[in-house]
Amino acid sequence: MVNESTDGPSGGTGENDIPVTGGGESVASLERAFAELLAKVMTRTEPIPADGHFFADLGADSMVMAHFCARVRKRADLPSVSMKDVYQHPTVRSLAAALGADAPVTSAPAPRTAPVPTEAPLPGSTARYVLCGALQLLFFFGYSYVLVLATTRGYQWVSRGSGPLALYGRAVAFGAAEFFGLCAFPIVAKWLLIGRWTAREFPVWGLTYLRFWIVKVLVHANPIVLFVGSPVYVLYLRALGARIGRHVTILSRSVPVCTDLLTVGTGSVIRKDAFLLCYRAHAGRIQTGPVTLGRDVFVGEHTVLDVHTAMGDGAQLGHASALQPGEAVPAGQHWHGSPAQPTEVEYLRVAPARCGTGRRAVFAAAGLARSLLVVLPLTVLVFAVLWAKVPVLGDEGKLSGLELSSATFYLNALVLSLVLFFGFVVVGLAVVFTAPRLMRRAVEPGVVYPLYGFRYATHRSIARLTNVKFFTWLFGDSSYIVHYLQRLGYDLSPVEQTGSNFGSGVQHESPFLSSVGSGTMVADGLSLVNAEFSSTSFTVARTAIGKHNFLGNHIAYPAGGRTGDNCLLATKVMVPLDGEVREGVGLLGSPSFEIPRSVERDSRFDHLRSGDELHRRLAAKNR
Structure with missing residues (x-):
């Protein structure tokens, strides 16, 4: 887990950003110090003018x-100087005046519940490092061997079934056994x-x-991660030791590790891509905490x-x-930002609905x-049939009959892999382009x-x-x-082609409610949040990004x-949900x-944005 810096471009001032107090001499000394440091960073030999604008003049x-x-x-x-300070006070003189004069702190960090450790990093040990790596590798090979052995024997047993009913029965038995085994092993x-x-x-x-x-x-x-958003996933976390109340909705696929340290009260909602791991790496140590x-x-x-x-009862923590x-966020308060600070923005934006324990139990079952x-049975049957019938795998999957030194073996393996790969691409695209369109009418925008x-x-x-990662990796960044x-x-x-309009990590709740204006470019990792959830209800709404925007990672x-x-x-900017529309x-x-x-450097490549040179470079990139 990566902890965001309180002093970097995440915005806001941290608890250590305490203004220096003093008179004119303090401000003057700050001016000299800031000017000297900025000159070194910019490798300038001439002095930095105190009233020179960082971006427009320098x-x-x-x-x-x-x-x-x-x-x-x-x-x-x-x-300490943050990027927010730099943009709000874009000259050496104004920055020194703001940080060197008595001024109230505009926003305080959330109250602390425990001291923050500041230990020095532990000295490294090559022997311990190598031994740990060797044991990790040994565990990986051992676990993989047992898993492959069990799966292979299971496929062989299923493929020996006589008749459709026998094959299906064996597939159900084997699939259920492997599924529950994979789910139970991490708990044990x-x-x-x-x-x-x-x-x-x-x-x-x-x-x-x-x-x-x-x-x-x-x-x-663990395959139970596929049940994120279902009560089954909550039961799995409870089995690992987490204390989770009734009617909790967890949509994040980031599984908590130190689960005994996680407590979630009744009726809480945890949206996707939220990280509550209950551990962190710091100064050569793993620190676990509640x-x-x-x-x-x-x-x-x-x-x-x-x-x-x-977070206290009824508290909210906004996106990003x-x-x-x-x-700690006090009960009933709304906070957002990094570091978090109070806000009046309402993030729980969907009305509740009737959703009792019985409904949850039926859905999970x-x-x-x-x-x-x-x-699982269909998946097992497909692989069992391939195992038994495809020549490259030998007679009934008995590898002892294969000539591994034969060129025919590798040619067959190549042909099989190509057929499976391109078959998956063609069939997969046909499914993701058609099935969601047939289902979309069941969920109307604005209805709770x-x-x-x-x-x-x-x-x-x-x-x-519509969020199959394979296809975004296949087509992304092109x-x-x-x-x-x-x-x-x-x-x-109308798309203004750049050759990489969306990176390779774009995701959404519904593609049919996602709008991006012409000329907009996304670096990578965009998540279009066009669904709202409470612990009992959900609704979908259109998410629209304007024209000629640039979105970072x-x-x-x-x-x-x-x-x-x-x-x-x-x-990682927090997109505002209040105030006027920014343009x-x-x-x-x-x-x-x-x-x-934008700044002056953004126009250095304008000559590549149109004409024959653009088409030539796009063609080269696509190749």
Whole structure:
């Protein structure tokens, strides 16, 4: 887990950003110190003018100023400078005046519940490092061998069935046995190797770390993750030791590791891409600590809750936000940002619906039945038939009869892999382009539906089918991604082709409610949040991004985002949900603040944006 810096471009000032107090001499000394550091960063021999604008006059950019902020933070005699300070006070004189004069702190970090450790990094040990790596490799090979052996024997047993009913019965039995085995093994391993997780710390690469790593790998590589968003997933976390109340909805696929340290109160909602791992790596140690959520808590998308964090009953944490070690959100309050701070924005934006325990139980049972009686048996039957009938695998899958040194064996293997690969591509594209379109009419925008029913299952099916990572990896970062997204259902208006309009990590809740204006380019990792959830209900709404925008990496863009045309949205920015619609500006940080839309360096490649040179380079990139 990566902890975001409180002083970087995430915006806001951290708890260490305490203004230096004093008179004119303090401000003057700050001016000299800032000017000297900035000159070194920009490798300038002439003095930095005190009234020179960092961007307009001196030609600096955000990367240069981030380097400057880092240099300042290394000086214990200087106040910490954040990127927000730089943009709000874009000259040496105004920056020194703001940080050197008495001024109230505009926003305080969330109250702390525990002290933050500041230990020095542990000295490394090559022997311990190598031994731990060797044991990890040994576990990997051992686990893989047992899994492949069991799967191979199971396929052979299924393929020897006589008649369709016998084949289906054996497929159900084998699929269920392997499924429950894979689900139960991490639970058993956790209780045998760890017992109950407690708040503690231990060095990396030791035997304790090895046990931690084994449990972490097994918990994450588990088929039950496919049931995220279902009560089945909540039951799985409870079996691992998590204390989770009734009617909790968890949509994040990031599985908590130290589950005994996770407490979630009744009626809480945790949106997708939220991280509540209950551990972190710091200074050569693994630190485990509790994450405690009260009743009716809302945790937004792209959030991080570090160790020793808490949220009171009815509290909300907005999208693209973080609680750092020891921070707590008081009951009933709304917070957002990194570091988090109070806000009046309402993030729980869907009315409740009737959704009782019985409805949840039926939905969970139906999901398990579908997997055990339909999905797994069909998968097992396909592979069992291939195992028994395809010549490259030998007579009834007996590898002893194969001539591994024969060129025919490798030719057959190549042909089989090509047929399977391209068959999957063709059939897969046909399914994702047609099935979701048939299902979309079951879920109308703006209508509030109860969770765990037919509409909810349909919505989840649309999201899964249209977010197959294989296809975004296949078409992403190329000219083909826009055509793929349009076929899925995106409204992209007239596309201005850049050869990489969306990167390779775009995702959404519904492609049919996703609009991106002409000329907009996305770096990577865009998540279009066009569904709203409570613990009992959900609704879908259109998410629209304006024209001629540039979006950085890993942005969660919610429905109702208050940005229009010609905006620059920086990496991991929090898209505002209140205030006027921003146009012709840049937004940086969480919570976001305005910066210039562009600087002089952005026009250096304008001659490549059109004409024959653009077409030539696009063709070369696609090849």
